[in-house]
Amino acid sequence: MSKKYHVTTTVNGDEYEYLCEAQQTLLDAxxxxxxxxxxxxxxxxxxxxxxxxxxxxxxxxxxxxxxxEAEGKSVATIEGMAQGETLHPLQxxxxxxxxxxxxxxxxxFLIAAKALLERNxxxxxxxxxxxxxxxxxxxxxxxxxxxxxxxxxxxMRGA
Ligand code: FES
Ligand code: FES
Numbered sequence: 001m002s003k004k005y006h007v008t009t010t011v012n013g014d015e016y017e018y019l020c021e022a023q024q025t026l027l028d029a030x031x032x033x034x035x036x037x038x039x040x041x042x043x044x045x046x047x048x049x050x051x052x053x054x055x056x057x058x059x060x061x062x063x064x065x066x067x068x069e070a071e072g073k074s075v076a077t078i079e080g081m082a083q084g085e086t087l088h089p090l091q092x093x094x095x096x097x098x099x100x101x102x103x104x105x106x107x108x109f110l111i112a113a114k115a116l117l118e119r120n121x122x123x124x125x126x127x128x129x130x131x132x133x134x135x136x137x138x139x140x141x142x143x144x145x146x147x148x149x150x151x152x153x154x155x156m157r158g159a
Contacts, residue, residue, distance in 0.1 A: 009070040011036065012080025020067035026060075027051045029067035030077060038078035040104045042136070049135030052108035053077050059115040061134075078107035081114065089152040090114055097148040098140075105137040113149045121157055125150060 004019040011034065018033035027044075030036045030053070042050035044063045051062040054076040081088045090113050093099070100106040109132065116123060116131040123131070128149050129142070137145065 005068045007068055007071045009072065010074040012076060018067070022066070022068065024067045025063050026053070026055075026065040026067050026070050026075070027062035029070070030062060030075075033067075036077055036079050038107050040107055042104060042108075047136070048105070049108040049112060049132075050105050052111040052135065054111065054115055057115075057118075059112055076111070078111060081110060088114070089155050090117070090149065093148040093152040093155070094145070097144045097151065099144040099148040101139040105135060105140075109135050109137065109145055113152070116149070117153050117156060121153060123150075123153060 002021050004021060006017065006019055007029070008015065008017050010016070011030070016034055018029055020029050020033060027039060027041055030039050039053055039062055040050040041063060042048035046061045046064045049061065052059060053062045054060065055065065055070065055073050082091060090110050094106065094110065112132055112135050116128065120127060125146060128146050132142070132145065132149070
């Protein structure tokens with residue numbers, strides 16, 4: 001039997017503990033150990049962005065990070081985005097603009113867009129497109145997503 005590592009980490013503000021194997025990814029630990037299945041696996045090779053989370057405020061592909069590396073870190077996933085019944089403005093604007101279809105990519109887009117707006121509350125369309133270049137969606141098309149992010153940014157600035 002392979003060795004298991006004990007990890008204590010914070011996810012969406014709550015402290016969690018899990019046991020993982022050395023080669024297990026953070027994505028797998030979130031989904032299989034913590035049962036937080038909102039973070040999706042698209043490619044498992046760092047190409048699609050579906051598995052995006054933030055770790056200590058930095059946007060990362062959780063399929064490329066080992067679960068053991070989350071020790072002592074603060075992870076934010078899509079499950080922490082709404083506050084109770086109240087959706088985050090980005091979530092509302094994705095609905096308003098119909099910026100999603102299958103939804104596999106959507107959590108990653110939302111996490112990435114939130115990370116952008118935390119750094120840059122007033123991005124240009126070009127900046128949004130560049131920032132989201134690591135997130136792939138094959139069924140909606142990017143225009144509605146970009147419009148939703150710009151609209152949410154404006155609302156969050158009170159514009
Ligand atoms: S599943 Fe991680 S980048 Fe695609
Ligand atoms: S909504 Fe289907 S891949 Fe993005």
